[in-house]
Amino acid sequence: MAISKTNNPALILIDIQKGFDDIEYWGGERNNLDAETNAAEILKLWRENNLPIFHIQHCSSNPKSLLNENNAGNAFKDLVKPTEDEIVIKKNVNSAFIGTNLKEQLDNANIETLVILGLTTDHCVSTTTRMAGNFGCKTFVVSDATATFNKKGIDGQDFSAELIHQTALASLNNEFANVVKTDFILQNIK
Template sequence: MQNCALILIDVQKAFNEPDWGQRNNHNAETNISDLLAFWRKKQGTVIHVHHSSKMQKSRFHPSQIGHEPKSQARPVPDEVVFKKLVNSAFIGTELERYLRDNKIEKLTIVGLTTDHCVSTTVRMASNFGFEVTLVSDATATFNKKLNGVDYTAQQIHLVHLASLNNEFCTLATTSDILASG
């Protein structure tokens, strides 16, 4: 735990809105909560990353209820929170500097959504030389449509996990992490 951090990405109320579409992995927040409790018990480093839009009407604008963290992932006072404007938790934030200053080399990443901010952050973290574990059952996404073809949230989720595995990260489950420690 000494050189490792748990990073929670965009576990925010905005993703509760039904217009996102069908979602996979409805247990993601429970798994995130379990991992967060485990990390806190071990007194490990916990980092929250929240999407914070500049557009007033965005559900992720700080004035909107959607900007708030979900109940399963509320930061406590000694946990760092970074606000981001784009998909990557590294762009426009001090996340990389914080990790380097605190000699954190290993990242365990969870959050929403698999194919957007989670994937982008995992790729960048790996490119920066961090050892990344992505907890596959502590992330989720929504269905997509392209050229008249519907892709389920589970299909989108699995394709993104497959594209990240081994090249950018190691995949684990919540039970893998909890059993390790």
């Protein structure tokens, strides 16, 4: 199951922003601490092959959010910072498709294959992936280039970041996307 360069696959980097470095703010526990390093490896491959890249930036409408445009946490992490010629799409909801022109840009470029990674697995990565699958895109989610935080259940129970991550990926796999690892992507771009 190679990803053909001739199909012009797009890399969608979701919300890899400095505000997510404040683990306490988001719940106190985060999984997959190498996610950004893996994302940077994949980004390097896309740049070397001159393939389409879309950086998604969450711009919270809440002025107190670390991801609000007026806060330093809104900035992209240095490991995956966009170059001047790479597309940045700003959003203020979980899906990169809602309130943006992402779908239009993909359609105009005849892009049907997407590789999605970023933060957080159960929110913006999941929501964007579900919509991509519903739009009929051939979609891959890179499990070790995504991460999330722990959550409190409706009855106050604690759910670990890894459990939330794995459950979100299980819900996506073979339904909305193929869930793969970084090594798969690096070895299967042909």
